[in-house]
Amino acid sequence: MSRALRVGIGTAVAIAALALPHALTVPYFLHLTILACIWTVLAQGQNLVQGFSGYVSIAAGGFMAIGAYASALLSVKAGWPVWTSMALAPFVAAAFALVVGYPSLRVKGHYFAIVTLAYNLVIVTVLNNYESFTGGEAGMPNIQRPAALVLGGLQLSFAGREGYYYLVLLAAAAATAGGALVLHSRVGRVLIAIRQNEMVVDALGVAAWRYKLFAFVASGFLAGLAGALYAHFIGFLNPEPFGTDQSMNAILAVTLGGSGTLLGPIVGAFLVVTLPEYLRVADTYRLVAYGLLLVLATIFMPRGIVPMVSRGFQGMATRLAAALRPRPDPTP
Amino acid sequence: MPEPLLALVGVHKSFGGVRAVRDLSFHVGEGEVVGLIGPNGSGKSTTVQLVAGALTASAGDIRVDGRSVKALPVSARVPLGLARTFQTTSLFPEYTVEEQVLLGCHTRFRCTAAASVLQTRSSRRDDAEQRDRAFRILEFVGLADLASVPAAAISSARQRLLMIAMALASEPRVLLLDEPAAGMVASERKALARVILGIRERGVGVLVIEHHMGLILEICQRIVVLNFGEKLAEGTPAEIRNDPRVIDAYLGNGRPC
Ligand SMILES: Nc1ncnc2c1ncn2[C@@H]1O[C@H](COP(=O)(O)OP(=O)(O)OP(=O)(O)O)[C@@H](O)[C@H]1O
Ligand SMILES: [Mg+2]
Numbered sequence: 001m002s003r004a005l006r007v008g009i010g011t012a013v014a015i016a017a018l019a020l021p022h023a024l025t026v027p028y029f030l031h032l033t034i035l036a037c038i039w040t041v042l043a044q045g046q047n048l049v050q051g052f053s054g055y056v057s058i059a060a061g062g063f064m065a066i067g068a069y070a071s072a073l074l075s076v077k078a079g080w081p082v083w084t085s086m087a088l089a090p091f092v093a094a095a096f097a098l099v100v101g102y103p104s105l106r107v108k109g110h111y112f113a114i115v116t117l118a119y120n121l122v123i124v125t126v127l128n129n130y131e132s133f134t135g136g137e138a139g140m141p142n143i144q145r146p147a148a149l150v151l152g153g154l155q156l157s158f159a160g161r162e163g164y165y166y167l168v169l170l171a172a173a174a175a176t177a178g179g180a181l182v183l184h185s186r187v188g189r190v191l192i193a194i195r196q197n198e199m200v201v202d203a204l205g206v207a208a209w210r211y212k213l214f215a216f217v218a219s220g221f222l223a224g225l226a227g228a229l230y231a232h233f234i235g236f237l238n239p240e241p242f243g244t245d246q247s248m249n250a251i252l253a254v255t256l257g258g259s260g261t262l263l264g265p266i267v268g269a270f271l272v273v274t275l276p277e278y279l280r281v282a283d284t285y286r287l288v289a290y291g292l293l294l295v296l297a298t299i300f301m302p303r304g305i306v307p308m309v310s311r312g313f314q315g316m317a318t319r320l321a322a323a324l325r326p327r328p329d330p331t332p
Numbered sequence: 333m334p335e336p337l338l339a340l341v342g343v344h345k346s347f348g349g350v351r352a353v354r355d356l357s358f359h360v361g362e363g364e365v366v367g368l369i370g371p372n373g374s375g376k377s378t379t380v381q382l383v384a385g386a387l388t389a390s391a392g393d394i395r396v397d398g399r400s401v402k403a404l405p406v407s408a409r410v411p412l413g414l415a416r417t418f419q420t421t422s423l424f425p426e427y428t429v430e431e432q433v434l435l436g437c438h439t440r441f442r443c444t445a446a447a448s449v450l451q452t453r454s455s456r457r458d459d460a461e462q463r464d465r466a467f468r469i470l471e472f473v474g475l476a477d478l479a480s481v482p483a484a485a486i487s488s489a490r491q492r493l494l495m496i497a498m499a500l501a502s503e504p505r506v507l508l509l510d511e512p513a514a515g516m517v518a519s520e521r522k523a524l525a526r527v528i529l530g531i532r533e534r535g536v537g538v539l540v541i542e543h544h545m546g547l548i549l550e551i552c553q554r555i556v557v558l559n560f561g562e563k564l565a566e567g568t569p570a571e572i573r574n575d576p577r578v579i580d581a582y583l584g585n586g587r588p589c
Contacts, residue, residue, distance in 0.1 A: 001366075049575055140401065151589070181449050181450070181451070182449055184451075185445070185448040185449040185451070186438075186441065186445055186448040186459070187445050187448060187451075189431070189434070189435060190435070190438070190445075192426070192427075193424050193427070193435050195425055195426060196424040196427070197423065197424055197425075198423055199386075199418075200418070200422045200423065200424065200498075201435070202405075202406045202407055203384065203386070203406060203410075203415075203416055203418070203422075203499075204415075204435055204438050204439075204498060204501075204502065205406075205407050205409075205410025205411055205415075205438055205439040205502050206407055206435075206438050206439075206501075207405075207407040207408075208407070218543060250510075293467050
C-alpha cells in the first residue's frame with residue numbers, strides 16, 4: 001500500500017472513531033464499543049506474547065483481574081484518587097507478571113501455557129476466597145468513574161458513556177502504538193525470530209528469555225490497564241469475568257484477527273465482544289453457534305482475518321494494475 | 333606457552349548410560365582450521381554442542397583464551413567469540429536472507445534494546461551500520477544478490493552458506509561448523525572451501541565436522557578423529573590419511589577419497 005493511501009485510510013478511521021458517539025443512536029452500541037476498546041488493550045498485550053514470540057499465555061484474564069482489583073481497592077478501600085489508582089494498576093499487574101514470568105519462561109514450549117493457566121486459576125481462587133478484602137463472589141460495588149479533567153478551559157467529564165469512550169479509545173490507540181514500536185524495533189525482530197526457531201536465536205547470542213520476559217511483563221501491564229478501565233467503567237467487580245474464559249477470549253481475539261499483526265488484535269477484540277451479542281438471535285443456541293463459527297474461522301482462516309484481507313487486497317491491486325497497464329503496441 | 337584460543341580439557345558427556353564423549357582434549361588456534369571426523373554417532377555433534385554451550389559437559393573443562401566457559405549459557409559464550417552452525421539446516425523461514433544475518437549481528441549492536449524501541453537517532457544509525465555489516469558478510473559468502481529473498485526460498489546449499497553468514501555476523505573468534513557441506517555438489521563444495529579459507533585468513537579459528545574427506549583434507553591443518561566418543565587419533569591430513577587405526581575405524585580401505 002502506498003504511503004499516501006495509508007495516511008488517508010488512517011485519517012478516515014481516526015475521524016470515524018472520534019465521531020462515533022454522535023453516530024451511534026443506540027446507547028447499548030456505545031457500551032459495546034467501549035468494551036471492545038478495552039478488549040483491544042487486552043488483545044494487544046496478548047499479541048506481544050502469543051503473536052510475536054509464539055508462546056501462548058492463558059493468564060490474560062488473571063492479569064486483567066489484578067489490574068481491576070488493584071485499581072478498585074486503591075480507590076474504594078484506600079481512598080486514593082481514581083486517576084492515581086488507575087495509573088498504578090498496570091504497574092501492579094506488570095510486577096506480578098515479572099515475578100511469575102521469570103520462573104515460567106525458563107520452561108520452553110507448551111509447559112508455559114499450562115503454567116500460566118494455573119496462575120489464572122490461582123488468582124481467581126484467591127479473589128473468591130479473600131472475602132474480607134475483595135468481597136468474594138458477592139463482589140465489590142461503588143467503584144467510581146475518574147474525576148472530570150479541565151484541559152485549557154475545556155471540561156472533560158468521564159461520568160457518561162461518551163466521555164469514557166474517548167478515554168478507552170485513547171488507551172486502545174496507545175496500546176496499538178506501543179505494539180507498533182515494539183514490532184518495528186530490534187526487540188520485535190528477536191521476538192518474531194523466537195516464534196520461528198528459538199534454538200537458533202540462542203545460538204546467535206540472544207538471551208531469549210529476557211525478550212520473552214519483556215513481552216510477558218508488557219502484556220501483563222496492558223492486561224492490568226484493561227482491567228482498571230473495565231472496573232471503573234462497570235462500577236462493580238467480582239471474580240467471575242476474569243476466569244480462564246476471559247483468557248481464552250484474549251487468545252481468540254489474537255488468533256481470529258491475525259496473530260502477530262497490529263490490526264489483528266483490534267479486529268479480534270471487536271469480534272469477541274460483538275459476535276456473542278449478534279448471535280443473541282439464535283437464543284439458546286447462541287454459544288453453540290459461537291463455537292461453531294470459531295471452529296470454521298480457524299479452519300478456513302488459520303492466519304486470521306487481517307492477513308487474509310490484506311492478501312486479497314494485494315491480489316486485487318496487482319490484477320487491477322495489470323489490467324490498467326497499456327497494451328504493447330502490436331505494430332512493429 | 334600462550335593459552336590456545338579454544339581448548340577442550342578432558343571433556344566427558346554422558347546421556348544416561350550413553351557415553352557420547354569421553355576424556356576428549358584438543359585445541360584450536362587462531363587462524364587454524366581443525367577437522368573433527370569420525371563414524372556416525374561418534375560424538376562429533378555432541379562436541380560442538382558442548383563447546384557452544386547447548387549442552388553442559390559432565391566433566392572436564394572448555395576454555396577460551398584460558399578462561400573457562402563451561403558454566404556459561406549459549407548466549408553468554410557468543411560475545412566471547414564462539415559461534416556455530418547446525419547439522420540440520422536451522423533458519424528463520426519467514427525472514428529474508430538479510431534479516432537472518434541482521435539477527436546474527438545481535439551481540440554487535442551498540443545501542444540498547446530500549447533505545448531501539450524508542451527509535452532514538454543513535455539507534456537508527458546503529459541499525460543502518462549493522463545492515464551494512466550484514467550486507468558485507470553476505471557479499472563475502474556470495475549471497476548478496478539474494479539479500480531480500482525469503483530464506484525458505486533459496487537452495488539448500490545456499491541455506492548452509494547463510495548459516496555461516498549468520499554465525500560470522502557475531503564476529504566470532506572460533507567458528508564451529510557442523511557438516512557445512514551436507515547436500516552440496518562439487519562446485520558448491522569448492523565455493524564453501526573458499527569461504528572457510530577466507531574466514532581463516534581473518535584470523536578466526538575454525539572447527540569443522542565433515543564426512544567429505546576431500547574437503548577435510550583440503551582445508552584442515554589438523555584433524556581430530558573420534559570413535560565411540562574417544563579421540564582415536566590427531567594429526568596433519570597426511571598423518572591421518574595413513575594412520576592404520578583411522579583407516580580401520582573410519583576411512584576403510586576403499587575410500588580415502
Ligand atoms: N540428546 C541426546 N540424548 C541421548 N543421546 C544422545 C543425545 N545426543 C546424542 N546422543 C547420542 O550420543 C552419541 C553421539 O551422537 P552425535 O550426534 O554427537 O554423533 P555424531 O558424531 O555427530 O554423528 P553423525 O555423524 O551421525 O552426525 C550417539 O550415540 C547419540 O545417539
Ligand atoms: Mg552429527
